[in-house]
Amino acid sequence: MTGFSDDWRTHAAALxxxxxxxxxxxxxxxxxVVAAVxxxxxxxxxxSDDDPPELITARDPRWLGLAYSDDTLVTxxxxxxxxxxxxxxxxxxxxxxxxxxLLHLLDVREGMNVLEIGTGTGYTAALLSERLGARxxxxxxxxxxxxxxxxxRLADAGYRPSVAANDGxxxxxxxxxxxxxxxxxxxxxxxxxxxxQTRPGGIILADVRPRGMTWAxxxxxLTVADDGTAGGPxxxxxxxxxxxxxxxxxxxxxxxxPIDATTVHTRTSEIGSGALHxxxxxxxVWQRLPGVTAFPxxxxxxxxxxxGSWAKVTKATPAKVEYGGPADxxxxxxxxxxxxxxxxxxxVAAFGLTIGPGEQRLWFQSPxxxxxxxxxxx
Ligand SMILES: C[S@@+](CC[C@H](N)C(=O)[O-])C[C@H]1O[C@@H](n2cnc3c(N)ncnc32)[C@H](O)[C@@H]1O
Numbered sequence: 221m222t223g224f225s226d227d228w229r230t231h232a233a234a235l236x237x238x239x240x241x242x243x244x245x246x247x248x249x250x251x252x253v254v255a256a257v258x259x260x261x262x263x264x265x266x267x268s269d270d271d272p273p274e275l276i277t278a279r280d281p282r283w284l285g286l287a288y289s290d291d292t293l294v295t296x297x298x299x300x301x302x303x304x305x306x307x308x309x310x311x312x313x314x315x316x317x318x319x320x321x322l323l324h325l326l327d328v329r330e331g332m333n334v335l336e337i338g339t340g341t342g343y344t345a346a347l348l349s350e351r352l353g354a355r356x357x358x359x360x361x362x363x364x365x366x367x368x369x370x371x372x373r374l375a376d377a378g379y380r381p382s383v384a385a386n387d388g389x390x391x392x393x394x395x396x397x398x399x400x401x402x403x404x405x406x407x408x409x410x411x412x413x414x415x416x417q418t419r420p421g422g423i424i425l426a427d428v429r430p431r432g433m434t435w436a437x438x439x440x441x442l443t444v445a446d447d448g449t450a451g452g453p454x455x456x457x458x459x460x461x462x463x464x465x466x467x468x469x470x471x472x473x474x475x476x477x478p479i480d481a482t483t484v485h486t487r488t489s490e491i492g493s494g495a496l497h498x499x500x501x502x503x504x505v506w507q508r509l510p511g512v513t514a515f516p517x518x519x520x521x522x523x524x525x526x527x528g529s530w531a532k533v534t535k536a537t538p539a540k541v542e543y544g545g546p547a548d549x550x551x552x553x554x555x556x557x558x559x560x561x562x563x564x565x566x567x568v569a570a571f572g573l574t575i576g577p578g579e580q581r582l583w584f585q586s587p588x589x590x591x592x593x594x595x596x597x598x
Contacts, residue, residue: 479545531549
């Protein structure tokens with residue numbers, strides 16, 4: 221930790237105390253870990269929340285305090301090559317309270333081998349290394365610039381876990397089998413590779429959400445079974461990760477689908493655009509409209525599916541629905557709504573996922589209950 225004074229220890233201890241007081245950290249071992257890991261080493265510079273964002277570096281008097289704040293610190297931004305003019309966040313150090321909540325949910329304990337998907341700054345890998353010993357920790361990120369920097373910073377802080385640059389959807393077979401897999405980047409499907417690389421009885425914690433309607437997602441806590449499948453409940457969260465990039469150059473945003481609005485149909489609906497934002501129901505909408513992208517506006521929302529179908533729906537009911545393309549997709553939202561009301565308006569926690577080879581099945585109440593297989597829309 222060359223070049224840094226010991227002030228950070230006071231900040232790190234204060235962060236650990238705060239998280240413990242808030243009830244986020246309940247395990248004393250994690251409290252010790254948060255107090256021991258120098259987060260500032262992993263965030264030598266990051267962007268402010270201002271518009272446009274300002275780069276905050278170690279020369280800024282706010283830097284050290286912010287490095288130990290319970291905030292997500294965006295460390296990398298990129299434009300989409302097809303949509304120049306606006307930069308998206310493509311890497312960050314996630315807010316510590318959310319990371320600690322995940323580490324508790326994942327039930328990480330001494331002696332376990334853990335794979336992290338989405339190295340980012342390396343801070344989470346440092347927390348895991350401090351707790352488990354670095355030889356038990358593997359971490360992968362799609363961006364070699366990030367893994368190179370993270371490897372150096374980890375070493376600077378005294379940790380040498382295995383850090384690899386590859387697409388996290390493939391996992392990291394070299395370090396398998398794992399007892400725990402922690403995804404710190406959101407995916408639309410839980411890759412079967414993660415299941416294959418986890419021991420029976422091991423746990424995968426994944427953030428599953430559509431890249432075009434990110435609020436419709438949930439955490440999936442999946443236990444790997446002897447038969448090679450993994451299943452478990454969905455856990456509601458108001459917080460989620462950025463979506464996976466398909467390649468280094470492209471932020472994990474939805475691809476723009478061209479729509480044909482030369483023929484516009486109009487009708488009314490009892491269901492307004494708020495249906496898309498209702499936890500539990502929005503999961504079902506996503507399931508019925510794979511690959512959906514939503515564009516919320518002041519008075520309503522427009523949704524588009526990969527086949528070019530689109531619908532523009534007002535918030536107020538009865539809603540005005542304008543739609544076009546191959547299908548009336550609002551009809552599917554109405555179908556999801558009718559099912560949801562008919563089943564007592566279940567919340568996210570009433571659903572779960574089972575992952576098998578080539579299969580992702582969303583189920584209601586129990587793995588043997590009513591279920592829907594999510595087609596892979598690519
Ligand atoms: C929220 S950040 C992870 C934060 C990190 N755990 C930390 O402690 O700083 C998400 C990371 O996922 C990475 N990522 C995006 N797509 C990926 C993919 N397909 N495979 C692996 N990593 C990916 C991004 O480059 C980014 O660094």
